Amino acid sequence: MKQAARPITTSVFELFKAGPGPSSSHTIGPMLAGLDFRNLLELLPGEDKGRGVSLTVRLLGSLSATGRGHGTDKAVLAGLMGYDPRSCPDGLPAGALELPPGERAISLDGAVLGLDENTVVFGELEHGYPFSNTLIFSLSDAEGKPVLERICYSVGGGFIQWDGWSAPERGSPPYPFESASGLSALVEESGLSLPQIVMANETALTGRGRPEIQAELDAVIELMRRCVNRGIRAEGMLPGVLRVYRKAARLAHRADCMDDPLNRFLGLLNAYAFAVAEENAAGGIIVTAPTCGSAGVMPAMLTIMEGYLGFGPQAVRDGLLAAAAVGFLAKHNAGIAGAEVGCQGEVGVASAMAAAMLAQARGYPPRIVENAAEIALEHHLGLTCDAVGGYVQIPCIERNAMGALKAYNACLMATAEDPDKHRVSLDMAIQAMGETGHDMDRKYKETAGGGLALCVSGC
Ligand code: SF4
Incomplete structure (x- = not known):
């Protein structure tokens, strides 16, 4: 078995956790x-x-x-x-x-x-x-x-550390990995699926049984659904000085009236992402996936998968576990904070997670799941965090919808090619994200000091 020098020990429920926007x-x-x-x-x-x-x-x-x-x-x-x-x-x-x-x-x-x-x-x-x-x-x-x-x-x-902090003591993962290539090797050697490996590690890390973990996964899924349902009904202006009005309800209504199935599909995906991103902007309780600013991407894909594509509960749970693996790798090897790596680490990683969730739920092999995540992340590389006025509204809300759409498209592309001919690995894309984030000027990393934050007038 391939050794991991610094195996990932983050719990699925540290990545997906309820909290206020x-x-x-x-x-x-x-x-x-x-x-x-x-x-x-x-x-x-x-x-x-x-x-x-x-x-x-x-x-x-x-x-x-x-x-x-x-x-x-x-x-x-x-x-x-x-x-x-x-x-x-x-x-x-x-x-x-x-x-x-x-x-x-x-x-x-x-x-x-x-x-x-x-x-x-x-x-x-x-x-x-x-x-x-x-x-x-x-x-x-x-x-x-x-x-x-x-x-x-x-x-x-939502993770914190302090001077003298050390990672909490917990069990050792039976399938230790710290890279996508290491995870793929484990899948091949063990004969387990990617979600089974994440589940086995979660059980060992937290000391909890599979039924308990499954119940908590269902609770996360339910909370994501509730965020969509709440946001899709809400109207009015979001807090703060930007005078941004909620649009999710209008987008959903418009999509419902469309005869063309493609427009309807895209309209609904947009509406679901807006619904959660607007709830987040209003300070509502959302699920970090991997962050609050990007919390609309995964629930949008989840709602489409359940409501439009007809996926059952086990496919969705498996998808969530595959998405967690992608989030772990990004957090471990680059970063998921806008203040550290820009929005590529927030909406970019959320999009990669959503692409992996869809590919896994569709039953594709791990190599295709990885490629779907890679494509979604690759096409967010270099994305800055330039939230106007420091509010998680412009460009964040629309960006969540774009992240969900890119995730769907990334899955389409990954499933239409020979996976062994795919030239860029997820590890390479994560490495590129980390290096780009490191080189990115501070004004593009959640300081409201550059990009749209400066160019949008009247704020
Ligand atoms: S622009 Fe910044 S605040 Fe907005 S979602 Fe992206 S990283 Fe988060």
Whole structure:
């Protein structure tokens, strides 16, 4: 069996997780970081608890540049108040500052730390920390001396790390892989399918049984369906200053009235992607796939697969597991945060995942599944993150629909060729994405400092 030096140990449900929009790195990650700091405060020895009188959080890098549009400050406050993004009620974190004063506080051995609009400070864009999205939590005493400090990083997809962080202890994957070529070799040697390998690894990593994992996969699928159904009915203007109106309902209505099956198919795929991307922009609960900004691509493909193409539950579950493998590889070997690699890591990776999901659900062999993902990713290479005004609206919402369409087309192309004659591997495309992202100017990486963010007037 081919050895993996740094095998992937991410769980499927760390990749696909419920949380509030509009951004996994700017909303979910910072909210988790706030919750994590609150938990640390509770572990402080009694004498330190008594000394802490002032709490501040400094946002650096992309979080500072676009944090207002993304609601990062409110997300951090909601986390500090004890809300978990994976289970928070609708309306949070956006409404964190409207909660009663009793909730906007942390009690520390009698002392009460108030949480308000001054708690979170927008700091420098340029800094020397290893990740762009950096948060510095500081609890100080009455003389301004530090009692507790934590430097935390929101590394994309709602994942956080901190100085001294190490990957959580978990079981070893029985089929360790860190590249698409390694995964293909495992499929060939083991005689298992790609979804079976991902399932076997998930079972070993998490210690959970197959029925439990299957039930959670079904819950993810159901949540994606609900996001589409909610978004497709909603009307009105999205939050923020851009005055962007929701379009999903109109797109769906128009598609329903079309006689031509091709136009109807494309119209529905667009409508489903818009529905979830608009829910995300409005701060609704979505499923990261792999991020919030790109959360519309996979549910759009899923809804088309179930409702239009007639796929059954097992085909959809298998597709989701194949998509997870693609997301793991991109996260492990390049990145999935707009702030690190631009939108190629968000909508580009989501499109590759959706292409793999469709090819897997159609029962194609792993080589074709890989090629479908590769084609979808290849044609997002170089895509910048230039969200206008720092809101996940322009170009993000339309971009989700384009990502879903490209995924469908990538699957068509991959299934129409001899897979062994395909010249670019998924590993090569992911490597190219990582190198392009590394070379990309900071202004194109979720800072609202370049591209459309500058050229769209009146914002
Ligand atoms: S442009 Fe892409 S990467 Fe940037 S916020 Fe929008 S969806 Fe995310």
